[in-house]
Amino acid sequence: MRHLSLEHRFVRNVPRELEPGILYISMDYATAVHSCCCGCGDRVVTPFTPTDWRMTFDGESISLQPSVGNWNQKCRSHYVIQRGRVLEAGPWSQGQIEAERLRDKKAKAAHYGSLHEVRRELPGSATGGQSATAHSRSIWTRLKAWLSL
Template sequence: MMRHKRLDHRFLEHIPERLEPGVLYISMGYATSAHSCCCGCGEEVVAPFTPTDWKMTFDGETVSLRPSIGNWSLKCRSHYVIDRGKVIKAGPWSDEQVEAERRRDRAAKTQFYGQAPKIEPSVQSAPVKAAPSFWRRIWNWISGRS
């Protein structure tokens, strides 16, 4: 059951530390959104806007996010779509479906962001680390890896 059937949006520079239930916070500067889980469990849900993650649409009055929000790592495992500010409950996924989506997501990220070429150990010298791309830095910031 979805406790919040609608999300009001707020465009701001920084996502606040405390999220008000029923509000979708959007930071275009950091290309991300955050909200309190719509089931009412109180967990924070972050949806980064990247070519391989979520897309945000603003029609001048309402906001939509695609694809759906699947909170598979949360205890509630809620699944919903945010469409023009409305929260639409989506069906549950099996563990197999979740794992298949995680594999697809990893493959999409690898394809989009690329992967360092494999170097034979015998030819490898000191490790060289390339500077991360803009999207990689955003992803690292969002996921707490910065």
């Protein structure tokens, strides 16, 4: 690993050019972005969702769970970001990667499928009170609207 620690910066929008060693966090877009810690320079995007990554800010440092596995990049680096430190994790076999992709796909289907069922049960019209424009809004906007009922 070229970068053994990451400084965090809370931003609204992530800059086009990433400064190595900086973890950009956009709460507005529920995403963290950084330049790969191996030093290859590839952009690594970690969205905060119930089925992707979780970010913890302890007032001084940032942690991301689960690990960052860059399986689609040439470097195939794998590391954990814990309290601002970058901890190298071992490489995964192709079988492990495929198993994780399948687990991720199932988790997304289970989670977002359940949100689809909740939307159908919303009061209103036969489509659950959702207009055609509501379907084009983000899932977060729709969930927030539903929770405020």
